[in-house]
Amino acid sequence: VTVLGFVSTWDRAPDWKAALTALEPGLDFRIDPELGDARQIEAALVWKPRPGALATMPNLKVIVSLGAGVDSLRREEMPADVPVVRMIDPQLTRGMVEYVLYAVLRQHRYFPFFEDKQRASAWDQGGPVPDTARTTVGVMGIGVIGGAIARALREVGFAVRGWSRTPHAVEGIEGFHGADGLAPFLAECRHAVCVLPLTPATRGLIDARFLSLLPKGAHLINIGRGGHADEAAILAALDSGRLGHATLDVFHQEPLPAEHRFWRHPGVTLTPHVASLTLARTGAPHVIAAVRAVREGRRPDGLVDWARGY
Ligand code: NDP
Ligand code: OXD
Numbered sequence: 001v002t003v004l005g006f007v008s009t010w011d012r013a014p015d016w017k018a019a020l021t022a023l024e025p026g027l028d029f030r031i032d033p034e035l036g037d038a039r040q041i042e043a044a045l046v047w048k049p050r051p052g053a054l055a056t057m058p059n060l061k062v063i064v065s066l067g068a069g070v071d072s073l074r075r076e077e078m079p080a081d082v083p084v085v086r087m088i089d090p091q092l093t094r095g096m097v098e099y100v101l102y103a104v105l106r107q108h109r110y111f112p113f114f115e116d117k118q119r120a121s122a123w124d125q126g127g128p129v130p131d132t133a134r135t136t137v138g139v140m141g142i143g144v145i146g147g148a149i150a151r152a153l154r155e156v157g158f159a160v161r162g163w164s165r166t167p168h169a170v171e172g173i174e175g176f177h178g179a180d181g182l183a184p185f186l187a188e189c190r191h192a193v194c195v196l197p198l199t200p201a202t203r204g205l206i207d208a209r210f211l212s213l214l215p216k217g218a219h220l221i222n223i224g225r226g227g228h229a230d231e232a233a234i235l236a237a238l239d240s241g242r243l244g245h246a247t248l249d250v251f252h253q254e255p256l257p258a259e260h261r262f263w264r265h266p267g268v269t270l271t272p273h274v275a276s277l278t279l280a281r282t283g284a285p286h287v288i289a290a291v292r293a294v295r296e297g298r299r300p301d302g303l304v305d306w307a308r309g310y
Helices: 013-023 090-108 111-119 144-156 178-186 208-213 231-240 280-295
Strands: 003-008 028-031 043-047 062-065 136-140 159-164 173-177 191-194 218-222 243-248 268-270
Touching (some): 013 028, 013 280, 043 280, 090 218, 090 280, 136 144, 136 178, 144 159, 144 173, 208 231
Parallel strands (some): 003 043, 043 062, 159 173, 243 268
8 A cells, every 4th residue: 555645735635635546546645734654655745845744754755746847846855865756747738738829829810919909999900911830939948848839839830949958859840959059049939938947057047148139029938937037137128129028927926926017017918827737637647657666666757857957
């Protein structure tokens, strides 16, 4: 019998209990802080865990993050020899794909312009027809989620390029990598999508220099983490017209403070960190697979490498 400790102040424990026990009926599912004898717990399922909670579980074999990003797990609190696995969930990925397709197409097909015209009862067909095949969309981070986003954009007919840490060959997607690849990557991006993990190497990446490397009037989409962006630099670039629009889902401070200029800036479309969410039903198979892999001495999918930071 696997004993699993659920340590999240956000996710719905009953949903996860139902989804996990449907797959592994014998699972002993315990919810923090009612963990019983915490020495029995082998697997922890966590999101923004209560400080100190994991330290009460001396016999942990695996920690599974309820999110794809593991930046909110305080590494110093992760027991050194316990593998950490990030979430990989087809519905989480699909939601991210939907979000980016919507954000790109909304700007590409001038919907904000037509919504303004409708409010004025004005029949105005606007500017030139957008040429999809000559519109470049750049995806920063082409892992599980960014790779799916890039392929979906390619299917719609955009010219798609990806930027990653290491080189990748993906059919129909122009690849760029590493610090040296960033400027040539950004130079053609009409839409630039950030779906990177937050690590020491990616923190603060979207700064004034980065924005100056994009074509004038480009559209920035940040669905990675707020820490990827210098928010003042984004506002300055929107004010100067260097950036045409920003679609933002993640922020330095969440919830975004009511006085933040992003709320009212006409060049910003914002959502409250909902680009995508994991469903217990669709995420549970990955959790069970991770627990089984570790128990059987195999490498689990989504294993975090703390040296890379993701
Ligand atoms: P993966 O680990 O599968 O992919 C990460 C990608 O980022 C890889 O392509 C990797 O390069 C690239 N990368 C990492 N570091 C660098 C770097 N220094 N320079 C260039 N590229 C880099 O992650 P996922 O696709 O599963 O998730 C990505 C992120 O999306 C999460 O970490 C999270 O922050 C965010 N997210 C946000 C959500 C939201 O609702 N807003 C929901 C879900 C996720 P390489 O391929 O070479 O390793
Ligand atoms: C995630 C998130 O990382 O929801 O999964 O942001």
